[in-house]
Amino acid sequence: MERRKLLKLITAGGAALGLGALASACGNKTPKPTIDLSDPTVGKMTYRTNPRNGDKISLLGYGCMRFPTIGDDKSAIDEEISQILVDEAIRRGVNYFDTAWPYHGGNSEIFIGKALKKYPRNSFYLASKFPTMKEPTYEEGIEIFNKQLEKCQVEYFDYYMLHALKSLDQFKKVYEENRVLDYLIEQKKAGKIRNLGWSFHGDKELFEYVLAKDVDWDFLLVQINYVDWIFGPERRFDGVNGEVPDAKWMYDKLAERNIPIVVMEPLLGGQLAKATPEAAGILKASRPEDPPARWAFRFVGSLPNVLTVLSGMTYMEHLVENARTFSPLDPVTESEKQVLENAARAMRETHTIPCTACRYCMPCPYGIDIPGIFSYYNKCAKEANIPKSAKDPDYERARRAFLVGYDRAISDLRQADKCIACKQCIPLCPQMIKIPEEMLRIAKLSESLR
Ligand code: SF4
Ligand code: SF4
Structure with a gap:
């Protein structure tokens, strides 16, 4: 890119385009982040204790599906920059890292294994997930699980999930008929999985079916954000696979059973970070210094049964902002809950599509972005x-x-x-x-x- 155009981006349009556009303008490489060594919030991270085993987990967890990449290839993790982010997250007290088989086209597990290698194994908690969507046989399941340990360069996973449960038929096929669940329970007994749980995207019937199984589920990964919590899931679910549970219903069911929750998508795929002007105005009037994302994180972090809140942090500015939010957590007050309800109402009045940019649907065979x-x-x-x-x-x-x-x-x-x-x-x-x-x-x- 010509210097003149680059300067124009950095000045007038740069801020509006954001770091992603700036990165591609600079030759598709994420700019090297700087570290703020004088930040007084470092060392003040809030931790939650897992009531089942005493694990002390940072309330901010690192979602490993959105590391910076080189160019448009989402599987090409920019390892140099990502390592800086991981190191800085650890310096700021983050100790929970959540990866999965399909993230970054299979490279997330490999990268995070390398990135954490220099840290003592008992200084971090590593979570990964079994790829339900591949519908593996029992034998393929064994191969996949062992491959995951190898990719992550670990002897065991601290937290391991049946990934993205969304269909009862698929659950029965993979975990019951193909007996993959039996195999994973054996791995827990063998010490290769410390905590066994599932991540969920389905309907109430599936939720209740899996929860009622004769398995001592250690934790669950579910979507919670203040808009869905207050008003229930959006119309996207109409007619799809029966009745979809709202976040509060799931939270209460799990709290009753003393099953801790890991939260995903606290920002509703980034939508709550870019709240509508009206919602942003409502939030700003109450806490002028706080960006909308901080409200969303504080809301889920204030729920007592939440163990950690995941955020896929691509840029240092997001990591620093999120870490500050939880260092320490300033819980939402009763009067702030009313502010959030007003903001949520304003958000819901604007129809948006609940895409989280996870890219599981990509590439579209017909090239649609x-x-x-x-x-x-x-x-x-x-x-x-x-x-x-x-x-x-x-x-x-x-x-x-x-x-x-x-x-x-x-x-x-x-x-x-x-x-x-x-x-x-x-x-x-x-x-x-x-x-x-x-x-x-x-x-x-x-x-x-x-
Ligand atoms: S539309 Fe695609 S990118 Fe968006 S949430 Fe669905 S799978 Fe993910
Ligand atoms: S062509 Fe349309 S329906 Fe088919 S995969 Fe692409 S976006 Fe989906």
Whole structure:
């Protein structure tokens, strides 16, 4: 990139484009982060004690699915920068690292194994997950589990999960008919798994079925954020696999059984970090210094049965901000819960698509940039750039803003109108988003605005 263009990005547009765009402008390499050695919050991390075994776990956990990468290849982890992030997280007291078989195309386990190698094994907790979605046989299951230990360069996993349970039929096939659950229970007895649990994206029937099994579940990984907690899950789940449990229902069921919770997606796929202007205004009026993400983290961190809150931190600024939020945790007060309810209501009034940018649906065989389109749509929804009618007084401005940005953000061949509704992406989405339907809706929207 020409120096002139780069300078322009860094100055006028740089802040708005964010570090990701800046990274690609600099040749697709994430800028080397700097370390703030004078930060007084270092050393003040809040820890939760696992009531079952006394593990002292940092309330902020490192989700290992969003390390910085080199270029657009999400499997090419930028190991130099990621190691700096891991080291800084540890310096700030983070001791829980959550990876999984499919993260970064299989490279997350390899990287985090290398990154943690220099630390004593008893100084961190490593979590990984069995790839339910691959539907392995018993023999394949054995191979996968041993491969995971090898990739992570460890003798045991501290926390190990049946990954992304979302279908009762699939659960029965993999864990009952193929007897993978028996095998994992044997590994727990053998000391290769210290805590056995599951991560969940399904309906109430599946939740209750798995919970009722004759297994001493040690913990669960579930999605909790203040918007879903207050208003229940969004319409994305309508008609999909029966009734979807809301976060509070799951939390109460687990608390009753004294099963600790690890929280994923506390920011609702980043949406609560970029709250709508109205919601952000409500939060700011109460705590002017706090960004919206801090409210979301404080909310889930204040729930007593939560062991740790995962965040996939790509940039040093996110890591530092999140670590400060929990160093120490300032729990939400009763009056702040009312503020959050008002902000949640404002968020819900703006329709956004609950895509978490996990990229499980990628690559789309027809080249559609699924997370890119959803991210762009959500940005426009929050900035009021989606006109509802041509009679809208703001129609012309919003129309132009939507179309100009859309063509810039998503290349023509990757836009929603190129989706042929093959439906291959549907079973891959843990958020159960009806992707082809949303693509059709966005394609119609952009067509009507042109
Ligand atoms: S339904 Fe559309 S977005 Fe999904 S895989 Fe098929 S073409 Fe891609
Ligand atoms: S559409 Fe679903 S699978 Fe694809 S990135 Fe978003 S949340 Fe992940």
